[in-house]
Amino acid sequence: MAELEGLEFGKSDFVLLDEVTMEQFMDNLKLRFEKGRIYTYIGEVLVSVNPYRQMDIYGKENIDAYRGRELYENPPHLYAVSDAAYKAMKRRAKDTCIVISGESGAGKTEASKYIMQYIAAITNPSQRAEVESVKNVLLKSNCVLEAFGNAKTNRNDNSSRFGKYMDINFNFNGDPTGGHINNYLLEKSRVIHQQDGERNFHSFYQLLRGGSNEMLESLHLQNDPTAYVYTREGAATTTSNNDRTSHKAVMNALEVIGFSKEEIDSVYQILASILLLGNLQFESDGESVQIVGLDAVNHVSELTDTDPESVSKTLLHRTVATGGGEVIDKGHTAEEACFGRDAFAKALYERLFGWIVSRINSVIEVKDYNPVLHGKNTVIGVLDIYGFEIFDNNSFEQFCINYCNEKLQQLFIEIILRQEQGEYQREGITWQHIDYFNNQIIVDLVEQPHKGIISILDEACLTVGKVTDTVCLDSMDTKLAQHPHYTSRKLSPTDKSMDFQKHFRIRHYAGDVTYSVEGFLDKNKDMLFQDFKRLMYNSANPVLKEMWPDGHLSITEVTKRPLTAATLFKNSIVALVDKLGCKEPYYVRCIKPNEVKSPMLFDDARCQHQVAYLGLIENVMVRRAGFAYRQPYARFLQRYKMTCEYTWPHHLMASDREAVETIVTQHGFQDDVAYGHTKLFVRTPRSLYTLEQERAALIPILVLFLQKVWRGALARMRCRRMRAIYAIMGCYKRYKVKAHFWEVESRFANVRTMADYGKSVEWPTPPAALSQFHNITVMLHRRWWARQIVKNIPPSDMLEVRAKVAALTALSGERKDWGLSRAWERDYLSNVRDCPQTSSGFIRVSKELRNKDEYSQVLFSGFCRKVNRFNKSTDRGLLVTDKYIYKLEPKKQNKVLKRLPLDAFTGMSVTSGVDQMVALHTSAQDDVLLSLQRGELCPNQDRVGELVGTLVDHFTRIRKVQFPVKVCRSAVQIHMRGKPKNITVETKAGQTNADFKKSRDGFVLLIPAN
Ligand SMILES: Nc1ncnc2c1ncn2[C@@H]1O[C@H](COP(=O)(O)OP(=O)(O)OP(=O)(O)O)[C@@H](O)[C@H]1O
């Protein structure tokens, strides 16, 4: 129930009328019309009155105001209904349709255009190019279809002379992806004849008035509609639209839609051919019939890309099968030739129109659609079909059009009235039955098999021999005499508004219509000589050829009678009604306020008539008594269960119905609902709106909740995966470790028995985790290996080995040659091989010293060159024991010159070179500086390493004190009597023995060059 409008505008929903009477209804409708409110609701049905003036209610602000809003949130509008249809489609993925009905000139086509415009405006917010192009073609197609399918009639300057049902396809996003147009029965008789005051289709006038001179010239036309028989009658009538500008718009629309230049040319060539055909005259000389003026024939043949001879022949003859497979040419009478020409012109136009529609369809059809990929493809159908019409002279077309309106009314009744009441009954809702006029009886009058008018017409068409329209009328009179909705002059002889043998009358739901039976049979047969079809099929123009596929059959092959026009139309309308029936319908009921296209005049009688036949009063009654909204309990619960704590996420009640009751009571609108057997009925949309709003507010919270749960699930999954990864990694690591152990074990299994105790065995590369362990095991193995080696060394060699190890550590690789490879004899002065002349003397002296000083071991002895603080250098014997270091005079039987206690020494310095210089540091800073001399045993080998190793081993192992050894790369620092001295080493050519020389700050040891 729409609100938001002041009361001065009347009731915006007829349901709100104080009393549902025709009087109140009309008062409200009139008041609103006069106040410029052309739209009013009956629940969800929109009643629209043609304003006959431009209204400022279709702009962008209006579109924004209606976008996504509920019906009752804004004043009634076409946009609100469009939005409701769109929302229903999007929310519930349901196909919907908008059925626009009303008589000719009531505003159906305008309404359909505004609907399209609205849908185009609210979709594709992301401006995707392919969607924009679909929308563009859909919008542009209107212009083309109106040019070729609309004409000025006495009822409407832009009357649709065809029915149009357009499906718009949407993807799951709600954006249009394509569409399809179905067209119904084009009133093609208009091509050859129009009633007084009417015009042919707009396209002809647009071409003749708007086409450029060159274009017209190439089409052999002049820019004057009065020059052509088919357009002459309508040429003088004025219309509100401008043919010239429309022509431009159509040409542009054709291009935008995607018609090629050749196709556009073909379209206009066909139009020109029709106009030229219309001007063809035939004359008879009594025997044969001739065409007057062959120029026109040549032009037609040129425009249709056919051979001129064939054109003339087809216009003047027809091929007849004689039976037995033979064919003969039969000449036409002048009358037959005219009939043939007109039938050809009509067929050309009809097929052209059909082809244009199919060409547009080929552009907008949904391509590459894959339901799995693109989701459900939903549809909004918009039906704009010719309205119910009554002319002075009503013919076959009006009969068909009015039948179509009966069918649509039937659908409306079916859905809005009968189904609605039926549902209340089924659901056990207390309900007061409302009577309404059911027009099924009229539908049956027209379409019932055997008895209906269409059947009688078809029968007459099938009958061989001369069956005329009047014979057919007689047959109808006989068969339908008892029908309450059928009459004729014969059946009501007093009714002078009908003629004998000409008129019959049907009492339609919308009023009585008197039809003239003249031409009914011809129009129903819709006969076109086969020769024309073949002529067009053989055209060199591919577009024409495509329009006439049935022309490929030869005359002997054409056996089956085609379906009649009425039956074809009936079938297409039945299919249409079926199609609409399975969609959720939205209705726009258009009312024409007056006959004179006045924006001011509200013709009460006319309007009341329309309100009555459209069944609007009954509609209000049903609606008022009824419920705006219904839904099975389960569905209702599913949608709104989050709005109530007892039903979210699951209810514990006995049934869904109880749960629904809980929701309803919680929201306090229990008085606004009724409980059916399976469905809940809600009377006013407001209640539902409240629920929708609450739901909309909760959805983001639910989304967050779902996100939370899902994120949690994802995290748990990730965690499980990580755990699995770590478990696998753990197993693998353990395996790698074990594999390493096994490998080590297998490689080193026999090391005990190996000659080198496994020194040459290569260690396998350990896994990273075992690198420390590996280092330790390598070390352990080395130690073990060393122990094995050491174990085998005889105790006598141990001292030497220890000394060598100590030297190795002390020199730490700084000194290249340190005598490792030779045997360390230690006591060289007593060694007869090293000092053959002096050894015996020294042995004696050392024995005396041992007795005297009680040392137990000689650590080292040998000759050396020594320098003292007075810069005097002399040869001396050096004896190092575990107690003292002695300086001996070799020249005086090794007399002891000096005896220094061993514990006075704190460390020593040597160089990294090959010299034999040794500085022994004392705690008293009176260091001993000497250069060892090599004896006979090892004249070229180093003795410094031996002295270092022996001393270090003795100090660290026996005395348990550190004995630091400094290996100097350049000068050696010493002190003599506390004074610092710098000792350097130089090689000197010609020097035979190493000797000290005083230098500026100490001494320099000169050594021989090699
Ligand atoms: N909403 C509107 N605003 C302004 N003018 C309108 C409106 N609706 C209809 N009209 C006017 O009424 C004329 C007839 O409307 P329209 O062509 O839509 O009628 P129709 O119901 O389609 O008729 P037919 O059945 O003959 O095709 C339009 O050309 C236009 O001038």
Ligand SMILES: [Mg+2]
């Ligand atoms: Mg129309």
